[in-house]
Amino acid sequence: MTRQSRLWFFLAAATVVAVLLVAAFLALPHFGGGFHPYGDRSVRAALAHRTANAVAAVNFDQRALDTLGEETILFAAVLGAVVLLRQIPGERQEAPRPAQVPAAVRRLGVLLLPVALLVGMYVVAHGQVTPGGGFQGGIVVATALHLLYVAVDYRALERIRPLALYEVGDVAGEAAYIVTGIAAMLAGSAFLANVLPWGTLGTLTSGGTVVVLNAAVGMEVACGVVVLLAMFLDQAVRIEESPGNSAATQGRTGK
Amino acid sequence: MTDVLIAVALFLVAATATAAVLNREPLRQALVLSFLGLALTLLFTFVQAPDVALSQLAVGSAVTPLMIVLTVGKVRRGSTSREHSIDDDDDDGGEGDVGDAGDAGEEAR
Numbered sequence: 001m002t003r004q005s006r007l008w009f010f011l012a013a014a015t016v017v018a019v020l021l022v023a024a025f026l027a028l029p030h031f032g033g034g035f036h037p038y039g040d041r042s043v044r045a046a047l048a049h050r051t052a053n054a055v056a057a058v059n060f061d062q063r064a065l066d067t068l069g070e071e072t073i074l075f076a077a078v079l080g081a082v083v084l085l086r087q088i089p090g091e092r093q094e095a096p097r098p099a100q101v102p103a104a105v106r107r108l109g110v111l112l113l114p115v116a117l118l119v120g121m122y123v124v125a126h127g128q129v130t131p132g133g134g135f136q137g138g139i140v141v142a143t144a145l146h147l148l149y150v151a152v153d154y155r156a157l158e159r160i161r162p163l164a165l166y167e168v169g170d171v172a173g174e175a176a177y178i179v180t181g182i183a184a185m186l187a188g189s190a191f192l193a194n195v196l197p198w199g200t201l202g203t204l205t206s207g208g209t210v211v212v213l214n215a216a217v218g219m220e221v222a223c224g225v226v227v228l229l230a231m232f233l234d235q236a237v238r239i240e241e242s243p244g245n246s247a248a249t250q251g252r253t254g255k
Numbered sequence: 256m257t258d259v260l261i262a263v264a265l266f267l268v269a270a271t272a273t274a275a276v277l278n279r280e281p282l283r284q285a286l287v288l289s290f291l292g293l294a295l296t297l298l299f300t301f302v303q304a305p306d307v308a309l310s311q312l313a314v315g316s317a318v319t320p321l322m323i324v325l326t327v328g329k330v331r332r333g334s335t336s337r338e339h340s341i342d343d344d345d346d347d348g349g350e351g352d353v354g355d356a357g358d359a360g361e362e363a364r
Binding site: 021032055056096123131132133135136139140145146169225228232233236241246 | 258271305306308309310313314315319322325326328329333
């Protein structure tokens with residue numbers, strides 16, 4: 001296909017998409033209006049199960065099966081990265097060298113690390129009460145740990161990051177979600193149904209299974225993102241091509 | 256007032272997204288992408304979706320750019336050692352490597 005015909009093909013397709021989008025947008029309820037059929041129903045359902053954060057109620061109660069799918073997508077992506085970015089024949093590990101970091105950056109990092117970790121855990125723990133939850137808080141926890149890489153060096157990060165433990169945590173979070181779903185079936189209800197006591201609205205223990213599923217996702221996301229970034233960091237810092245062996249890179253990039 | 260804030264955030268999203276597409280240098284693209292993440296975070300906050308804003312802030316402005324930067328660093332190191340067939344001893348990928356950016360981009364296409 002020549003450059004010009006490709007451009008025309010794109011313009012034709014873009015016109016069709018634009019017309020469809022505009023037509024769809026014109027039929028939408030007006031922006032900022034008071035008509036929210038889905039919102040009203042989901043907020044009512046969230047309050048019926050004593051979950052103050054309606055979004056958490058949608059994610060972990062009304063649409064808990066969808067969240068299992070999303071969690072599994074992340075799980076599969078991390079697994080794929082672990083397989084693709086492993087050390088292959090023709091590559092060797094190099095010990096990461098200590099890095100020179102300005103004292104101000106180092107001090108700021110050491111100061112921010114506990115604060116960021118605490119914020120992340122707060123966001124996970126309060127998922128059923130305030131905005132946030134396992135996914136958001138999990139990523140904050142995972143990125144907070146990497147402040148050590150920025151403020152000190154890779155060796156410091158590796159010392160507090162026993163990768164095998166985080167891999168186990170990743171699997172445990174994924175498994176806990178499914179086990180909670182099956183437990184609801186054993187209790188005589190449907191898969192992932194909210195069978196636990198709902199508690200008092202606005203407290204940490206409110207929401208029934210929302211609390212459990214939220215914690216499972218928090219664990220899975222925090223450990224999964226740590227493992228994912230560890231794979232990328234190992235490739236960037238540790239894993240080197242053996243001298244005189246270009247087959248390794250060629251094998252990986254498929255050239 | 257909220258409408259003005261939403262309009263400003265929408266404009267920022269459009270501007271940073273266009274800049275991310277037009278930028279051809281991967282490292283700079285990663286930086287622009289993190290600004291796009293920040294602009295999207297503002298937009299989501301203004302339309303009262305704090306849950307999505309939190310995820311966008313963590314993923315869009317921190318994790319994704321970091322993964323791109325690490326990948327670009329690795330790819331450049333691999334391509335330089337193959338082209339010059341020497342085991343390079345410097346891996347901080349400083350300014351000296353900027354010239355290779357175009358090559359890396361060409362290879363990817």
